[in-house]
Amino acid sequence: MKRIAQQPVTLNSKKMASMKLFCRFTFLFLLISFFNSGSAQRILISEPDRDDSRKMDFEIIGKMGNNYLIYKNIRNESFICLYDNEMKMIKKVKHEYLPDDRMINVDFFTYPDHIYAVYQYQRRNIVHCAAVKLDEMGQKMSDPIELDTTSLGGSSNNKIYTVLASEDKQKLMVFKINSKNREKFLITTKLYNNNLELQKKTILTMQMDDRNEHLGEFVMDNEGNLVFTKFYRSSNESISNATIIIKKAMDDSFSFYTLNLEKTYLDELKIKVDNTNQRYLLSAFYYGQKRGNIVGIYFLAMNRTMWKPELEKSFEFTDDLRNEAKGESNAKMAFNDYFIRDIFIKKDGGFLVSAEAYYTTSRSSPWNRWDYMYGSPFAYPYDYYSPYYSSWRNTANSSQSVRYHAENLAILLFTNKGDLEWSNIIRKEQFDDESDYRISYNVMNTGGQLHFLFNMQEKKNLLLNDFSLTPDGQITRNPTLRGLDKGHEFLPKYGKQISAKQFIVPCFYRNYICFAKIEFN
Template sequence: MVQKYVACLVAVIVFPFIVNAQKIVYSPPDRDDVRSVDFDIIGKIGDKYLVHKQVRSNSSISVYDDGMQLTDKVKMDFLPDKIINSDIIAYRDYFYFIYQYQKRNIVYCTAAKMNSEGKIVGEPVILDTTAINFFASNKIYNVIYSEDKQKICVYKINSKDETNYLFTRSLFDASLSLLNKDEARIAIRPRVDFLTEFALDNDGWMVFVKASGSAATSNNGSIQGMTLMMKPPNYDNISTYVADVPKVYLDDIRVKVDNINRHVLIASFYEKQKRGNVDGLYCALWNRNTNAFVNSNLLEFNDQLKSNAKSEGSARAAFNDYFLQSIILRKDGGFAVLSESAYSSSRGVYNNRWNYLYGSPYWGSSNFYMYGSPFGYYSYPWMNPYGFGGPQINRYYADNIAVLSFDSTAAMEWASVVPKSQYDDNSDNFIGYGTFITSGEINFLFNQFEKRTLLLQAQSIDPQGKRAEAPTLKSLDRGYQFMPRYLKQIGSRSVLIPCQYRNYLCFAKIEF
């Protein structure tokens, strides 16, 4: 009787930990992959898990079952021999593979509908074409879509005239039916004005920012003016709204659409003097109901926050190496801003935030291309997610993560810092972090060295800003190296994360 009671007591105590324990399932390494394979995690489509891979000019869709066993590898034979760029928009039961290619002097932007088996449905649909007089080694078209994925926008910017950009947009619904096509002119002052990332709201309104600064360095820690640009559907003109920017210098501008509250959020670090230390964060809220800015705040970081955010042993000022990476919205109009300390060095030369055109040394983000421009991409630098460096030794660093929470008026509620210290040589694949949301918590996954072993760590921050460090993940088989910053959330408590096993690419499904 006593033994039965003890057994029941042990079961009651242990059961919650069993329920909350994570489960990891690995896919078998793909021996056909080479070290320079490019990949995109498409996600869960139907009851399958799909990954797009490209090795040189060969593209395929790898199809995995619930146990992460490879059930099929479908060659994308319908693609031309060389594609310039590709984008993926995933739905519950299908996804669109949107690609660009050039044939003679015509660049095509084309979409293929693919099912959960990785096979094309019907014929590819040409979304737009552009006649050019050169070979397009880089993309011409940019693809963005709304949060509910019911609006898809394909746009291009011709900057051949450096003072008057030609902006052309095609707007489609979720079935790729053309809703409207229009164009507009954007007045630009050369070497003073530049454009930020673009966003699309659920109603088809296009949003971006034209920033203005001093000549030659306008996007490098010296932005002093900012205009919100709004392009509604079925309307050729672009509406402009000048933001109230105090006498500070902005950089790393991010734009986020809040569809629930019909807001547009603009966020940027700021410095009080050009190329000085980062002093705080600038936030501005624009309301679509009133067509006006409703609030703008300058949040100056206090000494305590700077001390918490500063990497251990660093001689540089806090936040000088930080980059804004994502904005997480709340239903009540509040939001959280996530940033990470990231920098690199090459042959002993330290590269900080001002050594990069716009954004971090390795973290990919929204970018766009302007054809006809001598400068090409205006974007965050992007690295091959499975590539390796050349003969020159580059060391990449990724340190602490800062999370700043704001209410619906853009007033700061709390700040929390997730401490970490990472570096790697020639490859940035295994540093950085990935996030996923569960029950209002922001969860972070990242690699940390423990006793000379690289282990995957999990930490979380709740809605009140309290940080919790989870125990080291179990079932971390030896030999697997995770790439957490490329993870994709595929369920309410599950993620798909790429990893490397003996120099081969594979994927792990983790259920929390």
């Protein structure tokens, strides 16, 4: 191959200045492009399958190897569908061992080299809870293992068992609550290790002293300790008395701590496990009087070993924060439509709380916060004698004319002592006249930032937006995600983070459901 000798080239000063200016603009353009790419780089959407109607039940399982697995229940038949990196379906595995007729619920727990599917179904008047081990192709690796059974007095489609996994996935717990005797609830727990070997079975009685006493959220830590709340609430009003309860993994008893509320009334109780600092954080909005205005946030941090509070205090919202968060309300009522949605724990025990303004409007009846939260006063989400159980697809109201609203997000970071470090507001206005499927938000944690994903109306299109939050509280609206102009309507609150940089979100396309994978840098 011949090499052509290059002759020296000389440029005059004008040409050199012009070239330098061009290089600077080119560098600036590349720099802007680089920083803009800090948002989602691309979005890949699966083709709708003809069987994947909007009535389909589904569960986003996660990523195994190079495949993305999604469970689908179609006309009472169970499938696990495998998608490749481009979200093209490569396999659809029917699971014959899952009963077709009386399947009640299934939960999936992913590990590096396998998946556990824990499911419950009914045959005659017996509800069975069983588990099966699956490989990365969604194929059965073992025969189903029966974990527990419950005899019912009559026919029921209710979810009886609740399955919890510890943060490190080394513990699984199956529990059920029998409330047939309203004065004494019977709580049965079964604790398993990561090989589904039974470690401890416990049957305990929980004394319920009043018809207005209820059990709240249940969580489990990495040691297998079960933590939950019991509270007193009269006639769908705020909580006037509450207790946090622990059943340690190998104990046959409960330990109690009664919250110091004095003249404080609490909203919905939220519990978050802090495995790093070996404590449990309980938080709730609080009122100064029954059905009054929300005043601030109550915190309780319980030490796991001593079962004593390390922190118990109330933070009152400042006037500045109220004015930022108020939306259409006056400052005193600024937080009356807000609900605590997420709590993130820092390594040092500090915590971030995000809350969203949510309400409905209707010609027939006014918005009622307490009816929305609690529904029937006899509804227990963990109680197999309760008729209240709903999946993702029947959250819409009846045929009444209702408009659903999801508005501003308030984000607050507190130290491990409960002192406010900073606060910020993401402003949004969402509404829907059909259901609340498309409104609200989800969070993607990429390590250095939190990404808040939600739909916003832009011209005639409903587009998925990405707002990122830095550790010091700075909020950035990232460029609109690419690939959103194909007629898909995203359902971000039903999405799931499946890896450090990947998020799968379901979406409507005409009368079908399909799935989009969002990849972040």
